[in-house]
Amino acid sequence: MQCELCGAPMQGPSKTIQIEGAELSVCARCAKHGTEVQQPRRKGAPQKKPGLAVPQTRRKSRDVFDLMEGEIVEDYADRIRTAREEKEWSALDLAQAIKEREVLIRKIEKGDLIPEDDVRRKLEKALNIRLIDSAEDSTSASGPGRVTMTVGDVISFRKSRK
Numbered sequence: 001m002q003c004e005l006c007g008a009p010m011q012g013p014s015k016t017i018q019i020e021g022a023e024l025s026v027c028a029r030c031a032k033h034g035t036e037v038q039q040p041r042r043k044g045a046p047q048k049k050p051g052l053a054v055p056q057t058r059r060k061s062r063d064v065f066d067l068m069e070g071e072i073v074e075d076y077a078d079r080i081r082t083a084r085e086e087k088e089w090s091a092l093d094l095a096q097a098i099k100e101r102e103v104l105i106r107k108i109e110k111g112d113l114i115p116e117d118d119v120r121r122k123l124e125k126a127l128n129i130r131l132i133d134s135a136e137d138s139t140s141a142s143g144p145g146r147v148t149m150t151v152g153d154v155i156s157f158r159k160s161r162k
Helices: 076-086 091-098 102-110 117-127 135-141 151-161
Strands: 015-019 022-026
Touching: 076 091, 076 102, 076 117, 091 102, 091 117, 102 117
Parallel strands: none
Antiparallel strands: 015 022
């Protein structure tokens, strides 16, 4: 039998891994390139003794929208670049500070790539900036207790003057 990743003859037991949704039977050396998939129990496999109750823990399904904090600002690339330049850092310096690749920083600063949440948090912390436009920020921008006029207010104001 051959490894489905490198093509070398398999020595020892094969491992089933998943790479980008495809399940492959690979050798022990190539197993590190993917996520190992649990093999289903075979009928001949030893069973647990009856009577021993194993508590079943069920994971709560996670919704992506529960994890979202807000929307990233439209000018995130400019904010990152200007904050980096104010600190007189090169893209390499910033990449080293947040333990990411310089290429990633350059793509984010060009606007070609929107930073993922973990990278965004690192950038915000290192550069002391905000990249999320949350609902709280937009309501507090108008100021506390500040009242703005609406069309309905204008109409009722004119009616009361007559």
